[in-house]
Amino acid sequence: AQKITQTQPGMFVQEKEAVTLDCTYDTSDPSYGLFWYKQPSSGEMIFLIYQGSYDQQNATEGRYSLNFQKARKSANLVISASQLGDSAMYFCAMRETGANNLFFGTGTRLTVIP
């Protein structure tokens, strides 16, 4: 089974609007971490936001927030006030307890329309 599922291959959003990128995960580990990365065309993975499985509150980092629904095993990324520079690939990833690696989803390509 896929550990990380991103069901939206592509998304469009109008500039200045908010957009939600979906991510569901599968693990039996009670302790895990969820990451979101942005990958522009240059290739580098840029860390955006992190949510630990035991964190009581949803993570926020500037215009990025994470809608964490533990019972549904979902960790959706919300980008508010979209900017043209937000156009990129977005990847959800998970790290299980003590793991030295991340499992990535297949990504969502976000396009911001002027």
Next chain:
Amino acid sequence: ETGVTQSPTHLIKTRGQQVTLRCSSQSGHNTVSWYQQALGQGPQFIFQYYREEENGRGNFPPRFSGLQFPNYSSELNVNALELDDSALYLCASSPGRIMNTEAFFGQGTRLTVV
């Protein structure tokens, strides 16, 4: 910008050849992880080097090998190249074995096997 640099940025090799990719780690980081990202996919974990020793490996054959130097920079070697090895190869530098929010990725090496 991160302090993680990869070289070369692009490379074209012929099937059956061998290739070496390089990654410098962020200052203060002692761990380098390598990922393969095929076109349209998320990155997949190849292996990790921690203090010059291999510390975990993904589902990749032995012709994928690595090395870490005393300055914590790292090399990824691939022997007997196959067409399916064409991908973006990313390295991530981190201050410890556990991938966390302090890990930084390089911009990647795009390998094309013809």
